[in-house]
Amino acid sequence: MPTTFFGWIAFLLEKYWLLFLSGAINTLLIAVVGTVCGFIIGLMVAIVRTITLRRGASRVKRFGLQAARGFLSAYIEIFRGTPMIVQAMVVYYGASQYLGINIPALTAAFLVVSVNTGAYMAEIVRGGILSIDKGQTEAAIAVGMSHWQRMTTVILPQAIRNILPSVANEFVVNIKDSSVLNVISVTEVFFQSKSAAGTYFRYFEVFFITAVIYFILTFTFTRLLRLLEKKLSGASSYTVYGSQSSYAAEIEVKKE
Amino acid sequence: MSEILNIQGLYKNFGDNQVITGIDLSIDKGQVVCVIGPSGSGKSTLLRCVNLLEMPDGGSILFHGQDILGIPPSSLHAKIGMVFQQFNLFNNLTALNNCVAGQMKVLKRSKADSVERAMFFLERVGMLPYRDALPAQLSGGQKQRVAIARALCMDPEVLLFDEPTSALDPEMVDEVLSVIRTLKDGGLTMVIVTHEMAFARDAADRVVFMDAGRVVEDGDPKALFTAPKNPRTQAFLARTLRG
Ligand SMILES: Nc1ncnc2c1ncn2[C@@H]1O[C@H](COP(=O)(O)OP(=O)(O)O)[C@@H](O)[C@H]1O
Ligand SMILES: [Mg+2]
Numbered sequence: 001m002p003t004t005f006f007g008w009i010a011f012l013l014e015k016y017w018l019l020f021l022s023g024a025i026n027t028l029l030i031a032v033v034g035t036v037c038g039f040i041i042g043l044m045v046a047i048v049r050t051i052t053l054r055r056g057a058s059r060v061k062r063f064g065l066q067a068a069r070g071f072l073s074a075y076i077e078i079f080r081g082t083p084m085i086v087q088a089m090v091v092y093y094g095a096s097q098y099l100g101i102n103i104p105a106l107t108a109a110f111l112v113v114s115v116n117t118g119a120y121m122a123e124i125v126r127g128g129i130l131s132i133d134k135g136q137t138e139a140a141i142a143v144g145m146s147h148w149q150r151m152t153t154v155i156l157p158q159a160i161r162n163i164l165p166s167v168a169n170e171f172v173v174n175i176k177d178s179s180v181l182n183v184i185s186v187t188e189v190f191f192q193s194k195s196a197a198g199t200y201f202r203y204f205e206v207f208f209i210t211a212v213i214y215f216i217l218t219f220t221f222t223r224l225l226r227l228l229e230k231k232l233s234g235a236s237s238y239t240v241y242g243s244q245s246s247y248a249a250e251i252e253v254k255k256e
Numbered sequence: 257m258s259e260i261l262n263i264q265g266l267y268k269n270f271g272d273n274q275v276i277t278g279i280d281l282s283i284d285k286g287q288v289v290c291v292i293g294p295s296g297s298g299k300s301t302l303l304r305c306v307n308l309l310e311m312p313d314g315g316s317i318l319f320h321g322q323d324i325l326g327i328p329p330s331s332l333h334a335k336i337g338m339v340f341q342q343f344n345l346f347n348n349l350t351a352l353n354n355c356v357a358g359q360m361k362v363l364k365r366s367k368a369d370s371v372e373r374a375m376f377f378l379e380r381v382g383m384l385p386y387r388d389a390l391p392a393q394l395s396g397g398q399k400q401r402v403a404i405a406r407a408l409c410m411d412p413e414v415l416l417f418d419e420p421t422s423a424l425d426p427e428m429v430d431e432v433l434s435v436i437r438t439l440k441d442g443g444l445t446m447v448i449v450t451h452e453m454a455f456a457r458d459a460a461d462r463v464v465f466m467d468a469g470r471v472v473e474d475g476d477p478k479a480l481f482t483a484p485k486n487p488r489t490q491a492f493l494a495r496t497l498r499g
Binding site: 054133135136138139140141142143144145146149153154157158 | 307308309311329330331332333334337338340342343344345346347348349357358361362363403406407410
């Protein structure tokens with residue numbers, strides 16, 4: 001048996017590299033699927049929540065929209081107001097005990113992270129929509145576009161560009177927060193680490209490795225996403241980092 | 257001449273603020289009507305009611321004799337176009353695509369037809385060389401000309417202009433006004449809110465003076481500018497023309 005810290009690290013890496021690797025891959029997979037699906041959910045929710053009816057609209061439409069709004073607000077409040085670890089338990093065990101469905105753990109993970117991220121994305125997208133001046137919406141109405149047409153051709157392409165930093169931030173958050181899914185035995189990197197640590201009771205060394213893996217993932221992807229943002233916003237702007245913890249706080253300054 | 261727009265007893269308020277207080281106005285096909293009046297008198301609100309960017313609180317607006325509330329929004333908006341003070345171009349689209357988007361989405365024209373028509377109107381407003389430019393790369397006058405082309409691409413029967421030159425630097429005002437003049441020669445019905453008195457006098461078939469949510473005076477431009485009947489019109493013109 002190894003006797004030093006580095007000895008243990010080398011030993012554990014050698015013995016469990018496959019476990020760590022498969023865990024890291026699952027973690028990334030969950031983060032990617034959760035962020036992409038969550039983003040799509042967020043877009044749809046925000047599109048519905050920004051519908052405004054003309055005063056002449058029928059009762060049925062009015063009621064339908066109110067009901068949809070109520071449902072979506074409840075969804076956002078509930079999923080933002082409860083921890084994802086609890087949501088995972090409720091969905092996973094709820095499905096098996098009351099619906100008789102044994103969802104595979106990874107599928108449950110995709111579901112929970114997507115729906116959870118969707119609740120945050122809905123607000124982010126709504127902010128993006130509100131950041132586009134009303135004049136463009138009015139011009140789109142004035143050429144006869146419907147709400148959906150206005151959103152997809154004019155507003156969202158601009159809004160998405162504006163919120164890209166926040167969307168990227170959600171992805172990084174998901175890399176880290178998917179660790180809570182170990183409670184429903186999803187084989188992401190945290191769960192795999194627990195398995196690896198248990199055999200030799202080397203919790204410190206194993207989780208040191210785990211921390212390094214998480215850091216490599218988040219660091220690499222923040223850099224990559226930032227590069228992508230730069231590409232999209234062109235050379236005409238530069239960025240001031242407005243907060244040490246959140247990329248959402250980045251301030252983009254346009255060059256004159 | 258046949259009547260295209262008929263506004264009857266129009267009322268509009270924002271909360272306690274009575275902005276339009278009983279306007280009757282009839283506009284014939286092919287007419288160019290300039291609306292003048294002090295700021296805050298409700299000129300923009302009047303135009304915005306006509307294409308339902310604002311919902312009227314009372315009265316009715318008839319388009320070819322039909323209440324506009326009964327016309328499906330997309331066809332109403334295609335037939336009654338609007339040009340804004342702040343241009344309001346779609347910032348994510350090139351000049352050409354600003355003109356193409358509405359045709360394809362709303363009128364369901366083919367891409368080829370839409371592009372052809374967009375090129376035709378961009379040429380007419382002198383913006384064809386800039387068809388691939390994004391709005392951010394254009395000057396105010398150029399943006400407004402693209403905005404006019406965008407509206408024309410929808411084949412409107414009536415075009416509403418809300419102070420189309422007020423946000424422009426002085427040297428760009430004429431390029432936009434001369435484009436509007438060419439539209440008059442083409443027989444398009446236009447309602448133009450403007451502070452350009454010389455333009456109103458020369459180009460309009462009719463001038464409407466509004467004050468405090470009402471039409472105060474309505475008539476032939478030469479008569480209205482040289483011999484205004486109402487004291488409020490006289491005062492407004494004295495103030496404006498002095499400068
Ligand atoms: N969306 C709105 N909400 C509240 N008040 C408004 C709104 N639009 C216009 N107003 C008010 O209506 C009045 C007339 O405005 P407007 O029609 O823009 O006048 P004009 O175009 O003649 O300058 C103003 O007092 C303005 O403050
Ligand atoms: Mg105005």
